[in-house]
Amino acid sequence: MKTKKPRVAIQGIKASFHEEAAFKFFGREIETIECTSFKQTCEVLENDDADFVIMAIENSIAGSLLPNYTLIRDYNFAVYGEVYLPIQLHLMALPGVKFDDIKFATSHPIAIRQCVDFFDDYPNIQVIESSDTAACAKKIRDEQLTDTVAIANTLAAELYGLNIIERRIESNKKNYTRFLILQKDKTEDSKKINKASICFQVGNHVGALSKVLNIFAELNVNLTKIQSMPVLGKRNEYYFYVDMEWKDMENYDTAIRKALKYTVNFNIMGEYEKNDKV
The missing domain is CATH 3.40.190.10 (Periplasmic binding protein-like II)
Known part of the structure; x- marks a missing residue:
């Protein structure tokens, strides 16, 4: 029986960097769904017209794509994986x-x-x-x-x-973009899990954030990225997006349980296999 090609929504058209990243993650046997904006990719996934979205989340020169964090949270999509792509122009x-x-x-x-x-x-x-x-x-x-x-x-x-x-007219030859692979709902997968993306808020008092971060440090869970975003319409309130990786799954589970006590609106956006080869 012939397996169905995964339908992958991208911002841009065929042969864009988003499709190149999709090929790197899934292989060439995909159905590419072209979209004019990142919001449209989310709408396509929300309406079950795609199986996955591939979305740029950070660039080594331009930094984080902050609006995309908001889209992932607003649509409550699950992070299925990641892929890093060298940007050669x-x-x-x-x-x-x-x-x-x-x-x-x-x-x-x-x-x-x-x-x-x-x-x-x-x-x-x-x-x-x-x-x-x-x-x-x-x-x-x-x-x-x-x-x-x-x-x-x-x-x-x-x-x-x-x-x-x-060839290679880009100024920085070590330029890369990290993409997240998103799906509508979390799925139990047999693939190895050693990285996670989480989101939470903490109280606005001295030491609130450091208490949460120290929990992960004490349990040898390595925080690879932390990104803050203001909560819309709320002064001095922030969402913290954190990427973390670990060697011992039990340590990670314990750290998550402990961190829950000191956070609000805690959300595990996705647990997946680290994939940072450029």
Whole structure:
């Protein structure tokens, strides 16, 4: 019996970095569902028109994507896994176009910012912002633009039949993005669990947060990230999003039980296997 392909909702179109991350996590045998915004990816999952959402959550240069934390909490989705993707940016154009022919370069604003050093050397090239890296490559092919290059990944060049005329133009060669894989409900999975993403609030008094964090430290649960977000409309109240990993599951379980006593609105967003290979 043929297994059904997982339906994965992405922000952007085919050959975007989100699809590349989806391929890295699930393999190539997926059904990609293109969405125009992160909110739309959540709506698609909420309506059971997708099995998973893949969502960028942090970039090593641009930092955390704070609105996405809010989306995950608002929709109460479960974190199923994570994947890290190195962000490698190339200049691509129609076959036959030479570097001297280029008048315009187009890409997503974050991708453009990651290539400022390159374009400082070519002030004659006008840089134009767009909504999606892969969409820029597709537009060059569809409109047969001979004076324009896209800044995108190799996947986009392959899919839209473009030639890469300048490789690795990003300023920081160690740039990566971390993506979370989300599903509608938590599922019991046989996969190894050694990492979790949790969310909670603490009281507004001296030592409230450090008491919770010390519980994890005492039980050898390593906190790999902590992110605070204001509670909408509440002064001096914050949600704390924490990623943690451990070697001993029993220690983690004990730490969670103890932390519950000192927190409110405590939510285990997901327990999954650490997957931080870039």
